[in-house]
Amino acid sequence: MPLTESYDDHLPQEDPVALDGAVGNPDDNVVNDTPSASDPTTGEGPAAEPEPTLPEPVRQRIVTLTAAVLPTLPLDEVPVPLRRVAKFAPNRRARLGAPVIAAQLTADPLFRQRVTARVLADAGDLGAAVVEGTAPAAADPVEVAALAYLARPRGWRELIDASGAAVRAEADSAVVAELVREAEQRATRAEHDRAVARVEAEKLRDELARVREELGQLREESRQVARTLRETQARERKATELLATERGRAARASADVDAELRRARASAKEARSVDDARLWLLLETIGQAAVGLRRELALDPVDKLPADFVADAFAEQPGTAPAGPAARARDTDDPARLDQLLALPRAHLVVDGYNVTKRGFGEMSLEQQRKRLITGLGGIAAQTGDEVTVVFDGAERMHGLPPAPRGVRVLFSRKGETADELIRRLVRAEPAGRPVVVVSSDREVADGVRRHGAYPLGADSLLRRLARS
Numbered sequence: 001m002p003l004t005e006s007y008d009d010h011l012p013q014e015d016p017v018a019l020d021g022a023v024g025n026p027d028d029n030v031v032n033d034t035p036s037a038s039d040p041t042t043g044e045g046p047a048a049e050p051e052p053t054l055p056e057p058v059r060q061r062i063v064t065l066t067a068a069v070l071p072t073l074p075l076d077e078v079p080v081p082l083r084r085v086a087k088f089a090p091n092r093r094a095r096l097g098a099p100v101i102a103a104q105l106t107a108d109p110l111f112r113q114r115v116t117a118r119v120l121a122d123a124g125d126l127g128a129a130v131v132e133g134t135a136p137a138a139a140d141p142v143e144v145a146a147l148a149y150l151a152r153p154r155g156w157r158e159l160i161d162a163s164g165a166a167v168r169a170e171a172d173s174a175v176v177a178e179l180v181r182e183a184e185q186r187a188t189r190a191e192h193d194r195a196v197a198r199v200e201a202e203k204l205r206d207e208l209a210r211v212r213e214e215l216g217q218l219r220e221e222s223r224q225v226a227r228t229l230r231e232t233q234a235r236e237r238k239a240t241e242l243l244a245t246e247r248g249r250a251a252r253a254s255a256d257v258d259a260e261l262r263r264a265r266a267s268a269k270e271a272r273s274v275d276d277a278r279l280w281l282l283l284e285t286i287g288q289a290a291v292g293l294r295r296e297l298a299l300d301p302v303d304k305l306p307a308d309f310v311a312d313a314f315a316e317q318p319g320t321a322p323a324g325p326a327a328r329a330r331d332t333d334d335p336a337r338l339d340q341l342l343a344l345p346r347a348h349l350v351v352d353g354y355n356v357t358k359r360g361f362g363e364m365s366l367e368q369q370r371k372r373l374i375t376g377l378g379g380i381a382a383q384t385g386d387e388v389t390v391v392f393d394g395a396e397r398m399h400g401l402p403p404a405p406r407g408v409r410v411l412f413s414r415k416g417e418t419a420d421e422l423i424r425r426l427v428r429a430e431p432a433g434r435p436v437v438v439v440s441s442d443r444e445v446a447d448g449v450r451r452h453g454a455y456p457l458g459a460d461s462l463l464r465r466l467a468r469s
Helices: 056-072 080-086 090-096 098-107 109-123 125-131 141-151 156-297 306-314 335-342 353-361 366-384 419-429 443-451 459-468
Strands: 348-352 387-392 408-412 436-439 455-457
Touching: 056 080, 056 090, 056 098, 056 109, 056 141, 056 156, 080 090, 080 098, 090 098, 098 109, 109 125, 109 141, 125 141, 141 156, 306 408, 306 419, 335 436, 335 455, 335 459, 348 353, 348 366, 348 419, 353 366, 353 387, 353 419, 353 459, 366 387, 366 408, 366 459, 387 419, 419 436, 419 443, 436 443, 436 459, 443 455
Parallel strands: 348 387, 348 436, 387 408, 436 455
Antiparallel strands: none
16 A cells, blocks of 8 residues: 555645655765665666555655654754644544645655664664664564655565455455354354253253143133033023013013102192292392392492402503403313403402413514504403403612503512412402402412412413403
8 A cells, every 4th residue: 555545635636756766965964875866876876766666554654753753853854745734632633633644755765864863763773674674573564664765765565465464364364263263152052042942942842841731721611611511501592581571571660660759749740840949039139138138337348359459569560450250260261261250240350461461462562462462452351351460570669651451450460479479469359259260371370370279271361362362
């Protein structure tokens, strides 16, 4: 594999240029015994042989050695394309800079000699042996080939070829060892499978014997069940005959009961007429007594409702206090249920303002949300005559609010208090038994007001009711 085989898109690219097989020593600091390109003893003239094909491990080792010495070279001795690579972290230098390093080693003999001087100094005795054109038998063939490529002593191509042969032999040996290992594993698995098959066969024989025994028992049980079935069928025929007889008797008894029931209903109707007359007389008496009691106590019609007393704490907030009742509802978003509750006498509708507006028309500004909801509630108050209170979060006074429609009370929570807490105070202020409907999709609000006798409804029920208006 050529040294410049792979490239990296993140680094500057430079095409490799084939160089002479042997290079001189233009730098005094370079240790290289390779003859110059014009030395007739090398057998290589100006038209040098092409770069040898390097085994992949050798190519990687050459790049690694060069990347390791790059930071140790003076800046003016580092080729311009490699100056950026020299600043990389050690683990990234060889990985990301491999294409540029390979290109410079091939195209720049002077740079290669400078790298070789540093690498041979670090290699010690092995470097000296490679420079002399020999390779110790115990040395790593990849390391020998990498040093030979850089130093390029006499016969360096043979050292690289020998390294490639050693690498290939090692790879072939590894493949053979892997094949042997796999064959041994297959043989072990086959033996294990045979042992498992023998055990399973024994289990199957035992299971077959057991199934045969159970089959004999089932056949005997089947014969017994057949006899029991015949006896049961005979008893069933007798029971059917008795049932027909009892049905006739029951029909006659039912006719007698119906006749008696008609007679009892006629008697009850007469008794009910008497009771109705007594009840009417009692109600008339109670009504007259209530009129007299009201006159005696001098009770005048009230000007304020319970929610108005809660609203007194918010005198700085705009709002009106119309008369009207409330109702208790189940958790539902059905507008028909809301209509049923608002139809109850003296109902009081309490609305969690922003919970409804942000669910129904959250794309508007808060001011537009409030205005749209209050206007819609004014229509409901006008249609039903109920008391309507809408509560918004807001510790500061809201300026520029339009006047609330007739029958709609608008409240804002004070500083340190949420709209949810204000809603629960409104519900607690109502007398026991008065129907109060709270519209909010907040589960905590719904659970809180339900404990105080109010009827929570989801925000969608009111939104659908407003859309229908």
